[in-house]
Amino acid sequence: MITTVRLMAVAALIAVWVGASPARADDAPDPLPSWNDGSLKSNILDYVARVTTEGSPDFVPKPERIATFDNDGTLWVEKPVYTQFVFVVDRVKAVANQHSEWKTKEPFKSVLDGNTQKLLTYGEKGAMALVTATHSGMTTVEFNDIVSAWLKTAKHPRFKRLYTDLTYAPMIELLEYLRANGFTTFIVSGGGTAFMRAYTEQCYGIPPWQVVGSSGETEFRYWDSSPTLVKLPDLLFFDDGPGKAEGINHYIGRQPILAFGNSIGDKEMLEWTANCKGLCFMGLVHHDDAKREYAYGPDSDVGRFPVELMEDALANGWNVVSMKDDWNRIFAWGAPEAAVPAPAPQD
Amino acid sequence: MITTVRLMAVAALIAVWVGASPARADDAPDPLPSWNDGSLKSNILDYVARVTTEGSPDFVPKPERIATFDNDGTLWVEKPVYTQFVFVVDRVKAVANQHSEWKTKEPFKSVLDGNTQKLLTYGEKGAMALVTATHSGMTTVEFNDIVSAWLKTAKHPRFKRLYTDLTYAPMIELLEYLRANGFTTFIVSGGGTAFMRAYTEQCYGIPPWQVVGSSGETEFRYWDSSPTLVKLPDLLFFDDGPGKAEGINHYIGRQPILAFGNSIGDKEMLEWTANCKGLCFMGLVHHDDAKREYAYGPDSDVGRFPVELMEDALANGWNVVSMKDDWNRIFAWGAPEAAVPAPAPQD
Structure with missing residues (x-):
């Protein structure tokens, strides 16, 4: 058993040395089928082989x-924008009826008016105000339920x-x-x-x-x-x-x-x-x-x-x-x- | 294979139901040998059996x-005190030669004088001052090395x-x-x-x-x-x-x-x-x-x-x-x- 393991390690090391992709035997399924063959994919396979082969100078414990x-x-x-920001905008609209003050208060007004150009002028500070308003004031369980429900429908x-x-x-x-x-x-x-x-x-x-x-x-x-x-x-x-x-x-x-x-x-x-x-x-x-x-x-x-x-x-x-x-x-x-x-x- | 698994699950459920300790067959080694047999140990074994037995009403996915x-x-x-506090006291003493001001500054003075009674009078605020002084101002790698070295010698x-x-x-x-x-x-x-x-x-x-x-x-x-x-x-x-x-x-x-x-x-x-x-x-x-x-x-x-x-x-x-x-x-x-x-x- 030990001999087999040693032989495999030696074979893997040789394969690394000659530049092959030892992480995958010829008959094993390709672990990265959506990656085209080329230097990028080779770099990944070679790297993983080097750090996972016991006895290799580059070996890293699990x-x-x-x-x-x-x-x-x-x-x-x-x-076109971060998914979480789409959620924030949808959420502002969804709870606007509980916040009549948003009709005149920026940056909420711009969200409700669908005025993206104006919304952008409020920059990071505006974004944070929207995130804060939609990400606090509920329990952690409620927030998780809100996001999960949104992810099931938003496209x-x-x-x-x-x-x-x-x-x-x-x-x-x-x-x-x-x-x-x-x-x-x-x-x-x-x-x-x-x-x-x-x-x-x-x-x-x-x-x-x-x-x-x-x-x-x-x-x-x-x-x-x-x-x-x-x-x-x-x-x-x-x-x-x-x-x-x-x-x-x-x-x-x-x-x-x-x-x-x-x-x-x-x-x-x-x-x-x-x-x-x-x-x-x-x-x-x-x-x-x-x-x-x-x-x-x-x-x-x-x-x-x-x-x-x-x-x-x-x-x-x-x-x-x-x-x-x-x-x-x-x-x-x-x-x-x-x-x-x-x-x-x-x- | 499926039948065997099912039979095992049924056996485990029955064992739970009759109050036995199904997590351990009679000939399996005791997983908790330092625990005396008794209700506490039974509670642990029973609990783990219930939440890990597929098909049990109390099953919890991994x-x-x-x-x-x-x-x-x-x-x-x-x-007699938290180990980390022993470290803090040892550390204050170890680096005191780089902090001549500690000779007259509390709560450091009490630590260096070995005056535990007086040290205690500085309460949580004093403790935090000592923790801050010994836990900051170095890199994360240096701090880890300092603690590791201390753990190898302090008794x-x-x-x-x-x-x-x-x-x-x-x-x-x-x-x-x-x-x-x-x-x-x-x-x-x-x-x-x-x-x-x-x-x-x-x-x-x-x-x-x-x-x-x-x-x-x-x-x-x-x-x-x-x-x-x-x-x-x-x-x-x-x-x-x-x-x-x-x-x-x-x-x-x-x-x-x-x-x-x-x-x-x-x-x-x-x-x-x-x-x-x-x-x-x-x-x-x-x-x-x-x-x-x-x-x-x-x-x-x-x-x-x-x-x-x-x-x-x-x-x-x-x-x-x-x-x-x-x-x-x-x-x-x-x-x-x-x-x-x-x-x-x-x-």
Whole structure:
């Protein structure tokens, strides 16, 4: 038995050395079928083989195989605006009849008038006011029920599908492949933790305690003598930019060896990962597929991927995924060659 | 195969119904050998059988089998004072030569003078000043190294053993037994998260991301162009009392079905667990064994277990563990009948 294991380890090491993809025997099913063969896919397979092969100089024990993923634009669609923001707008409209003051109070008035141009002028402060109004004042259980119900009906303006259908099939395969190889997978997103937890287990196989995001305070209260947790308007943690590296320490407590993002907000997470002791893997999803999804980056309001980040990534040997070239399908429901409707101007 | 599984399920259900302990066949090894046979041990075995038997009305799917444990006094010794406070005092002494101002500045002066009586007069505020001074101003990696080195040499005044040897063997067995039955185990403690993470994986098999505790802010900074996380003096989260229920939501995101504590600070965690939808298990470790460990409760400075909590626990059918009667050994290194030195007055 030991001899067999040793032989397998030696074979795997040789395979790594000659540049083959030892994580997969010729007759084994492809663990990443939605990824086109090419250097990006090879890099992933080689990396996983190196860190999981006992005896390899790059071997990493299972509990240290931490993989972190941004969510919006990395695991699911973020255009034309973040899904959570669509929820916020829908929620403001849904409860407006309980808030007659919103008819004249901004930024609520602009939401109710459907005046997107004016809404945008209120910027981040306006967005936070809307998030606070829709994400607090109820119990944690009620909020989860509200989000779950919304996710069952709300549809994306271009794809006419539920948002939970708009996860990227190649990334789901990657998450599953990593877990099958002893990695623990986490989400590290600027999005709201409570919002994400309503669907991450179903969509990504990631349980609530492996979701790192932005979050508000809660308060433990007795309600009719039953204990309950009420969501408060105060921000507790903001998980974006440097906050992603801080959040990784705060919520995970271990440096990742693999991380994937898609925008400038992921820079510090990738730098923190690149600083790991052993062999590490940094990935960026580049949205360059206007036909099947969207093409954006340097000047985008959401998911900004500036030229400097691209230059840094290429200079540092980070893996920049071309959605157009590296993925043979974007969504699980989309056949490889399926054309999807072009975005309408307002999408 | 299916028939065999069904038969096993039916047998298990019948066993539950007749009050046997179906989690263990007669010839299987006892999963809780440090627990004496009795109602407490039966309650644990029966509970786990009920929630893990498919087809049982009390069945709980694996991802929902969340178990939370307080740390100090529940998983390891907390007398004569919390281990983390011993670290703080040792640390103040160790770095005093870099802080000449401490010679005249309280509460540092009292620590350096060894004047415990005076130190106590500074109360919680004094303790926080000491914690802040010893837990910030270094990187997260440096702090982990400092704690790890301290744990390798510091010894308990009465037991003359490393603090990591002072974990309770019956509770370690319980953690392992729960994980073997598909539970995910978490620590939910008032102690410092970063301090606990230095030993929880080695001692309890609990990885850093399943440690919920009190914590300070960190800041992502470039140090000689390398990314680093610096520990700041500001408190980010206080995980005690109602904070434990809030922390469970914040860090775990799912209500526990089983929880263990040992003091008034665990009340809200146990109430929040008792409010779970299905069958839940609430446990309290009662320190009533002065010979092998300590006997304390109602009037203790640490681990206070007031009379009202005991009355509530008994009235609500919570499980109060008598260390004296329910555990045949306290520590892994202690033979069942081993006498340990009686505490010195200052212990």
